[in-house]
Amino acid sequence: MVTSKKTTKFLREHIAFENTALKEIRDIANSKNKPLVQLETANLLYMIIKSTKPSTILEIGTSIGYSSALIAIAAGESSHIDTIEMLEENMLEAKENYKIAGVEKRVNVFLGDALDIVPKIETKYDLIFMDGPKSHYLTLKEQMISLLNVGGMLVCDNVLFRGLITGDKKHARRKETIISKLTLFLDELCTDNRLYTTILPIGDGVSISILKGDTDE
Ligand SMILES: C[S@@+](CC[C@H](N)C(=O)[O-])C[C@H]1O[C@@H](n2cnc3c(N)ncnc32)[C@H](O)[C@@H]1O
Numbered sequence: 636m637v638t639s640k641k642t643t644k645f646l647r648e649h650i651a652f653e654n655t656a657l658k659e660i661r662d663i664a665n666s667k668n669k670p671l672v673q674l675e676t677a678n679l680l681y682m683i684i685k686s687t688k689p690s691t692i693l694e695i696g697t698s699i700g701y702s703s704a705l706i707a708i709a710a711g712e713s714s715h716i717d718t719i720e721m722l723e724e725n726m727l728e729a730k731e732n733y734k735i736a737g738v739e740k741r742v743n744v745f746l747g748d749a750l751d752i753v754p755k756i757e758t759k760y761d762l763i764f765m766d767g768p769k770s771h772y773l774t775l776k777e778q779m780i781s782l783l784n785v786g787g788m789l790v791c792d793n794v795l796f797r798g799l800i801t802g803d804k805k806h807a808r809r810k811e812t813i814i815s816k817l818t819l820f821l822d823e824l825c826t827d828n829r830l831y832t833t834i835l836p837i838g839d840g841v842s843i844s845i846l847k848g849d850t851d852e
Contacts, residue, residue, distance in 0.1 A: 636673060637795045637803065637836045643675070650678045654708065656736040660701045663732065669725070671701040672766060676792055676838030680764065683790065683843070684709035689761030693782060694718035695749045695775065696767030700729030700742070706764065707738035716742045717758065719749045719767065749775065759784045765791040770813050773820040780829065783846040789830075794821055795840020 636643050653661065653674075664671040672680070680702065684692075689710055694703050697720035707716050716738075720726045726744045733739035745752045749767050753775060763779050765772060772791060779789050798804040799814050800821070806814060824832045824844055831851075832844040 636838060637798045637801075637840050638675075646675045650674055652678050652681045653705075657701065657705055657708065659735055660699070660704055660732045663728075664699050664701055667699070669699045669728075671698055672705075672792055673838035676841055677702065677705055679835070679837055679841060680790065681705060681709045683788065684762065687762070687788065689788070690714050691758060691760045691784075692716045692762045692764070693756070693758075693760045694764045694766065695753070696720065696765070697725060697729050697744055698766075699725050700732040700736075700744075702764065702766060703729065703742050703744075704733055704736035704738055706762075707733070707741050708736060712741075714741060717745060717756070717760075718742060719745045719747070719752050721746070721748050753778050753782075756782060758782070760787060762788045762790065765789065766793070769793055769796065770816055773816050773823070776820060776823060780827075780846065785846055785848040787846050789842075789844040789846070791820075791824075791842045791844075793839040794834060794842045795836060797839060800840065 684706060690713055692706055697703055697718040703716050703718045723746060726746045729744055733742050760782055761784050794817060795801060796817055799806045799810060800817055824842055829847055830844040835841045
């Protein structure tokens with residue numbers, strides 16, 4: 636997280652969007668030590684989806700399906716979600732968790748490496764949530780943009796990487812490659828004329844980019 640412990644505690648005590656199924660999936664993920672989006676980022680994602688109502692959504696990094704279930708619930712009955720996960724055990728658990736959330740008919744999991752799967756995708760999306768390999772955000776950036784509908788949104792989690800990107804926290808030398816890749820990724824996102832981009836210090840840092848249309852300034 637990139638906010639102070641007190642702020643994070645306060646935010647978490649005031650966030651109340653999760654239904655029983657999402658709470659259950661979050662508890663399962665925590666009990667099995669599976670990665671999942673932080674509560675405040677999940678809340679932001681929920682708000683974005685509720686207000687923009689995307690109908691086609693792509694996620695990179697399924698884990699055991701918490702965020703994809705959340706997306707499917709927030710986006711509603713007419714939405715479809717594709718999500719990519721490289722570990723089969725996670726994919727199988729995600730499919731069980733979609734049943735808990737009642738969204739199993741609307742979520743499709745691609746099993747494999749996002750770097751292999753993304754170039755084969757032909758669908759365009761209203762929203763893409765990047766929550767997979769942080770070291771490949773930069774590699775995947777152009778492909779993500781090419782998969783967005785005009786007005787579509789690219790939301791990327793962990794972009795401030797525990798405060799290491801802004802220098803708020805000291806880092807070990809072994810983190811330098813990931814830090815320089817994420818920094819370059821943010822530099823490119825923020826200076827890309829095709830996009831409107833903002834970076835929010837929520838959770839582990841979230842970037843939100845919107846693909847401009849021909850008449851947008
Ligand atoms: C932070 S977790 C995703 C959490 C999930 N979005 C949620 O909040 O419920 C990242 C996931 O990406 C998967 N992953 C990592 N590298 C990947 C790759 N190259 N292709 C596909 N999935 C990958 C990991 O196995 C892990 O399950």
